[in-house]
Amino acid sequence: MNISVRFLGIVFAYLLAGLAEAQGGCTNIVTRRDITSLSPQEWGRMSNVLNRMQADGWFEYYANIHNREFNNIHGNDNFFPWHRRFLRDFEEVGQRYDSNFAVPFWDEFHDSRNPARSAVLSSRLIGGNGFGSCVRDGLQAGWTMKFPNRHCLARSFDQGNQMQPWYSSEYIYSIMQRYNDMHGFREHIEYSLHSSVHLGMGGDMSTYWSANDFAFWLHHANLDRLWDQWQSWGHVTTMDGSNHNGNAMSLSSSLPHYGEPAGTTVHLGAGRMCFQYAGNSSSRNSSRVLSLVSQPSNNVVRETSAGLGALPERLRRKWFPLLAGRGLASVNGTRRVQSVSTSIGKPLPYPAPPTDMWVLMHGFDRRNVSRIMAEARQFVEEINGARYLSPY
Numbered sequence: 374m375n376i377s378v379r380f381l382g383i384v385f386a387y388l389l390a391g392l393a394e395a396q397g398g399c400t401n402i403v404t405r406r407d408i409t410s411l412s413p414q415e416w417g418r419m420s421n422v423l424n425r426m427q428a429d430g431w432f433e434y435y436a437n438i439h440n441r442e443f444n445n446i447h448g449n450d451n452f453f454p455w456h457r458r459f460l461r462d463f464e465e466v467g468q469r470y471d472s473n474f475a476v477p478f479w480d481e482f483h484d485s486r487n488p489a490r491s492a493v494l495s496s497r498l499i500g501g502n503g504f505g506s507c508v509r510d511g512l513q514a515g516w517t518m519k520f521p522n523r524h525c526l527a528r529s530f531d532q533g534n535q536m537q538p539w540y541s542s543e544y545i546y547s548i549m550q551r552y553n554d555m556h557g558f559r560e561h562i563e564y565s566l567h568s569s570v571h572l573g574m575g576g577d578m579s580t581y582w583s584a585n586d587f588a589f590w591l592h593h594a595n596l597d598r599l600w601d602q603w604q605s606w607g608h609v610t611t612m613d614g615s616n617h618n619g620n621a622m623s624l625s626s627s628l629p630h631y632g633e634p635a636g637t638t639v640h641l642g643a644g645r646m647c648f649q650y651a652g653n654s655s656s657r658n659s660s661r662v663l664s665l666v667s668q669p670s671n672n673v674v675r676e677t678s679a680g681l682g683a684l685p686e687r688l689r690r691k692w693f694p695l696l697a698g699r700g701l702a703s704v705n706g707t708r709r710v711q712s713v714s715t716s717i718g719k720p721l722p723y724p725a726p727p728t729d730m731w732v733l734m735h736g737f738d739r740r741n742v743s744r745i746m747a748e749a750r751q752f753v754e755e756i757n758g759a760r761y762l763s764p765y
Contacts, residue, residue: 399647403475450614478594482542527576536573556614718762
């Protein structure tokens with residue numbers, strides 16, 4: 374790979390700026406927002422930065438890193454801290470072009486039932502399905518990706534022009550309530566929502582070099598947002614399980630490629646983690662009520678919260694333990710929905726499990742995948758059986 378003098382100069386300046394930031398506090402905390410909330414002018418500025426990053430070789434650079442470290446950062450508990458560090462790395466480079474650059478997130482819960490119809494995949498934003506696999510509209514239309522070879526950015530939805538449903542906000546919220554350890558939380562998220570979005574999009578997103586697609590950055594910003602919300606429920610410094618070497622994962626574990634302790638990623642607004650998420654509580658003592666980390670649809674949040682609060686107590690104990698023993702009126706302070714059957718919405722869809730090839734590619738434990746997928750199906754069956762209707 375030929376690396377220009379200009380590119381080397383940018384890298385050197387970036388490293389010096391990053392070192393200075395890491396040694397001190399944050400001087401500029403940016404806010405990561407839902408991509409659909411950006412105005413045309415804001416998206417125009419962001420697109421300009423991303424096009425300049427592509428021209429200077431940064432997408433190739435990050436796709437290469439993700440490819441090289443793939444087996445070290447998936448299927449083990451490096452997953453969340455490593456990808457947070459990776460996202461911040463990308464964001465810091467963007468800030469060399471525009472100091473206010475912040476990676477937006479894709480609120481995938483709003484699109485989980487019919488992802489292919491998402492506004493995120495419109496020509497105004499990142500574009501949709503490929504034609505002959507090549508993306509021909511949106512941000513990356515006409516881009517030539519250079520890793521692992523020269524090719525158009527590819528997308529190929531897993532159902533032709535459609536995608537199978539992704540995992541619902543209700544299921545993810547159940548995971549966030551039921552698991553107080555990083556390993557359990559990570560494993561369930563990685564096998565479910567993480568996998569379904571990558572596989573649904575297909576093309577570059579289903580490869581080792583998925584960071585070629587800006588959808589990768591939007592998706593992982595959303596997963597990181599979920600981790601931030603889970604952290605705010607008393608898990609700020611929770612770090613356990615095992616790393617890529619099979620050793621115990623802890624705050625002092627060294628992150629692959631970066632060589633920095635995992636603990637340097639856990640506090641937003643400190644060290645190099647100079648960002649926050651729009652809609653996520655800044656209080657680490659926030660109430661453990663349903664938020665679905667979904668903004669700005671507060672009415673949807675209230676309706677969903679009330680609907681879950683109206684589930685039979687046995688289902689709340691099993692799937693939503695933080696709602697157990699709490700009457701409908703105490704859930705998010707609303708009495709608007711008096712029974713499950715009067716909720717406005719539709720039954721939860723059944724999401725697809727990861728493919729055998731995906732499981733093999735990531736080195737997942739097949740028994741654990743089967744166990745978690747069976748649990749996800751049981752969740753849908755029991756929640757739908759209680760006549761719950763999702764507003765999403």
